Amino acid sequence: MLLALAVVPASLWAQTTIQDRGDQSPSKPPTESNVPSRAAEAGANTGTLPVTTSAKDARALYDAGVVSWENLQLDSALKRWRTAVNIDPDFALAHLMLAYCTPDPAEEKAERRKAESLAGKVTPDERLLIAWFDGVRENNYVAGIAAMNDLLQRYPQDKQLLMWSGSWLFHQQEYERAQNKLEKAVALDPSFASAWNDLGYVYALQSDYGRALAAMQHYVELLPNEPNPQDSYGEILRMAGRYDEAIEHYRTALRIDPNFHSSQLGIADTYSLMGQQRRARVEYFNARVLATDRLTELQDLMQSAFSYVRGRDILGADGAFEEVVQQAHRTGLPVLEAEAWRMRARLHFINQTDDLLNAGAPETRRRLPFLRKKQVQTPEAEYLDTAEQVIRSAKAISESDRQDELANILCERAQADARHGLFAEAEQVLASLEKMANQVPSVTVQHAFNEAKGAVLVYEGKYEQAIPLLEQDNDNVFSQFRLAYAAQKAGKAQSAKEHLAEVIEYRQPTPEQAFMTPLRSLDGNTWASSETQPR
Numbered sequence: 001m002l003l004a005l006a007v008v009p010a011s012l013w014a015q016t017t018i019q020d021r022g023d024q025s026p027s028k029p030p031t032e033s034n035v036p037s038r039a040a041e042a043g044a045n046t047g048t049l050p051v052t053t054s055a056k057d058a059r060a061l062y063d064a065g066v067v068s069w070e071n072l073q074l075d076s077a078l079k080r081w082r083t084a085v086n087i088d089p090d091f092a093l094a095h096l097m098l099a100y101c102t103p104d105p106a107e108e109k110a111e112r113r114k115a116e117s118l119a120g121k122v123t124p125d126e127r128l129l130i131a132w133f134d135g136v137r138e139n140n141y142v143a144g145i146a147a148m149n150d151l152l153q154r155y156p157q158d159k160q161l162l163m164w165s166g167s168w169l170f171h172q173q174e175y176e177r178a179q180n181k182l183e184k185a186v187a188l189d190p191s192f193a194s195a196w197n198d199l200g201y202v203y204a205l206q207s208d209y210g211r212a213l214a215a216m217q218h219y220v221e222l223l224p225n226e227p228n229p230q231d232s233y234g235e236i237l238r239m240a241g242r243y244d245e246a247i248e249h250y251r252t253a254l255r256i257d258p259n260f261h262s263s264q265l266g267i268a269d270t271y272s273l274m275g276q277q278r279r280a281r282v283e284y285f286n287a288r289v290l291a292t293d294r295l296t297e298l299q300d301l302m303q304s305a306f307s308y309v310r311g312r313d314i315l316g317a318d319g320a321f322e323e324v325v326q327q328a329h330r331t332g333l334p335v336l337e338a339e340a341w342r343m344r345a346r347l348h349f350i351n352q353t354d355d356l357l358n359a360g361a362p363e364t365r366r367r368l369p370f371l372r373k374k375q376v377q378t379p380e381a382e383y384l385d386t387a388e389q390v391i392r393s394a395k396a397i398s399e400s401d402r403q404d405e406l407a408n409i410l411c412e413r414a415q416a417d418a419r420h421g422l423f424a425e426a427e428q429v430l431a432s433l434e435k436m437a438n439q440v441p442s443v444t445v446q447h448a449f450n451e452a453k454g455a456v457l458v459y460e461g462k463y464e465q466a467i468p469l470l471e472q473d474n475d476n477v478f479s480q481f482r483l484a485y486a487a488q489k490a491g492k493a494q495s496a497k498e499h500l501a502e503v504i505e506y507r508q509p510t511p512e513q514a515f516m517t518p519l520r521s522l523d524g525n526t527w528a529s530s531e532t533q534p535r
Contacts, residue, residue, distance in 0.1 A: 047157035049129065051093055052122040058088040062097070066160070069101060070194035072228045072262060075292045078102060085114075092118035093126060100133050103295040105333070105396040112137065112398075125154060137398045141441045159185045163195045170202055172443050173475055178202050193222040197232050209240045227253035227260040234266055239507050243274050261290040265300060269509040272303075275517075277311040280304070294331045298324060302340065306514035309347075318347055334394035338405050341387035342412050343511060345380035349419045350515055356478060357485050359421045359459040380416045384409055403440045407433060407448035414452040418459040426456050447472075451479050458482045463489040477503055477512045 053059045065080035078101060084094040092115050099111035112134060119127045128147040135144020148165060155161055166181030179202045185195040200215035216236050220229040234249035247270055253263035268283035284304035291297035305320030321344045328337035349355060377385075391405045410433040417426035430453055437449040450473040457466035463486040470486065473479035484499035506513055 047155060049125055049151065049155055049158055049161060050123045052126055053084075053088050053091045053094075055088045055091075058084040058091050058094065061087070062091065062094050065094075065097065069097070070160075070163070071223070071226060072231070074101060074103075090118055090121060092122045092130065096130055096133055100137070103293045105398075108137075108398065109396055125151065137400050157188060159188045159192055159195065162188070163192070163198060166195070166202075167198050170198060170205075173205075175202050175206050179206075191222055193219055193229070196222065197228070200232060200236055204236050204239050209236070212236050213240075225256060227257040227263060229253075230256065231260065231263045231266060234263065234270075238266070238270050238273070241505070241507055243270050246270050259290055261287060261292070261296065264290050265303070268300075269303065272307045272310055273507060273509060273513075275310070277307040277313075280307045295333055295336065298328055298331065298333060298336055301327065302336065302343075303509065305340075305343070306509070306511060309514040310517040314347055314351065318344055321347070329390075332396070334390050335397060335401050335405050338387040338391040338409065341383045341390065342409060345383035345387070345412060345416065346511075346515065348378065348380040348383075349416045355419060356455075356481060357458060359418055359423075378416070378420070381413075384413050384416070400442060403436065404442055404444040407436055407440075407442070407445040410436070411448040411452040415455045415459075418456040421459075423456070423460060426459075430456060447476065451476055454479060454486075455482060458486055461489075463487075477506050477508075477510065477516050480506075481516060 051059060051062065053062070061080045061084040065077040065084065068074075068077035068080060078098065081094045081098045081101075085091050085098065088094070095111045095118065096115040099108050099115055102108050102111065115130055116134060119130050122130075128151050131147035132144050132151065135141060135147065148168070151158075151161055152165060162181045162185040166178045166185065169175075169178035169181060179199065182195050182199040182202060186192055186199065189195075196215050196219040200212045200219060203209070203212035203215060213233075213236060216229065216233040220233060223229050230249045230253035234246040234253065237243075237249060238246035247267055250263040250266045250270070253260050264283065264287040268280050268287055271277075271283055272280035281304050284300055284307070287303075288297045288300045291300060301320070302324050305317055305324060308314075308317035308320055321340045324340040325337055325344070328334070328340060388406065388409050391402055391409065394402065410429055414426045414429040414433065417423070417429060430449075433445075433449050433452055437445050450469045454466045454469035454473065455478070457463070457469070466486045467483060467490065470479045470483040480499055481503045484496045484503060487493075487499060488496035503516065506516075
């Protein structure tokens with residue numbers, strides 16, 4: 001399993017400079033005079049970020065929590081940080097890490113406010129870390145990325161900052177830049193296990209499985225008694241299509257720690273990718289038993305729902321997504337509830353390959369003569385309306401989560417309209433999504449716009465215009481399939497062949513992959529049954 005960090009637009013990393021920080025950017029290393037009456041273990045001499053706390057026990061717990069987090073033992077990390085802030089209620093960075101990592105939206109909001117309120121009691125460089133992490137949660141990306149850049153300039157030898165920034169770059173698909181940061185981190189400390197973990201994923205996502213598996217082997221050797229190295233090894237093997245070996249490593253991780261949830265989930269996902277859906281659902285249930293919080297448990301339930309999609313059991317999938325909706329609503333998890341509504345909507349307009357490529361006749365939402373203004377809505381339109389209402393009215397979520405899910409809803413709506421031939425309606429949705437993309441510098445929002453705009457252009461038969469947009473949504477198997485089709489229609493047969501091969505070889509258990517599962521047997525004749533005329 002890979003360390004999860006929020007994603008931000010790649011362009012902002014290069015554009016944001018130290019000047020963006022204004023007065024908050026320190027012009028010289030922090031001194032004790034910056035932090036009245038509290039002790040900071042300053043990093044000026046050691047080359048590492050200072051950490052301010054009044055209690056050595058709290059500092060030890062904070063450090064142990066960071067190690068646990070980097071080793072993907074989130075529950076252990078959260079327990080340590082919670083204990084740390086009980087010992088020292090003014091421990092700003094411990095509050096920050098709790099806010100950043102907790103699965104509980106209410107705790108996230110409370111801890112983020114606490115960290116912000118304590119910023120005046122810590123060193124200027126700690127304030128930069130708070131600005132970095134807090135900025136990307138509240139859509140203040142420019143300030144957040146500027147703070148990160150400042151920290152990297154001030155602490156170029158801090159291996160943790162290098163690893164965290166490398167993980168950020170990885171999650172926004174800047175693989176070469178991520179590789180650079182992570183290789184610097186392991187050069188500084190060849191025994192830095194968690195950096196080797198992330199580096200293995202970076203190599204794998206560039207299809208360099210030789211170096212990826214070598215990195216994982218080194219990771220296992222560094223931490224032979226920890227479960228996550230075996231878990232990550234299993235995931236890389238699964239990405240390479242070596243499913244049986246992947247399951248063996250997942251089971252090894254569970255022998256080390258029988259409660260290691262990620263590996264149990266990995267086994268379930270792998271069986272689902274192998275086409276063994278009933279077996280997968282048994283394993284998903286086992287994963288839910290190991291979940292330590294309701295969000296994780298319901299995410300497992302959502303993954304189980306996709307096993308019905310892969311098995312082409314549409315009624316079973318709809319029932320499973322409805323169960324996620326109900327449980328997420330009762331638990332107060334609006335983002336997951338909205339996502340489940342989106343998936344219910346998708347079931348109604350994407351059931352076969354052709355649904356991704358060709359528009360139907362625009363008759364599915366015609367006005368009835370005795371209802372002058374009211375239109376008859378399709379089920380997917382009603383579901384998407386509900387999803388939007390859920391996410392707009394949600395209170396205990398970050399603004400970045402709200403904007404990201406709203407963008408995903410608009411993306412789904414534009415595709416549904418275009419699929420039904422309602423291009424005027426689709427263009428209205430795209431206008432709203434484009435406005436959001438121009439205002440909210442979130443990777444998720446940008447990808448949602450590229451996917452939606454590219455998809456609508458494909459439905460319209462405007463293949464040349466669709467290609468550059470779909471190329472920018474390169475981690476979405478829907479977009480890559482449409483890209484292959486658009487390339488074929490534009491007379492770029494070799495490019496189409498290459499993109500189709502990538503789709504067929506895609507082995508990540510994403511929602512889009514679940515809907516694309518029937519394509520596993522496709523070959524060069526894929527497009528024979530998907531002919532359409534440009535409009």
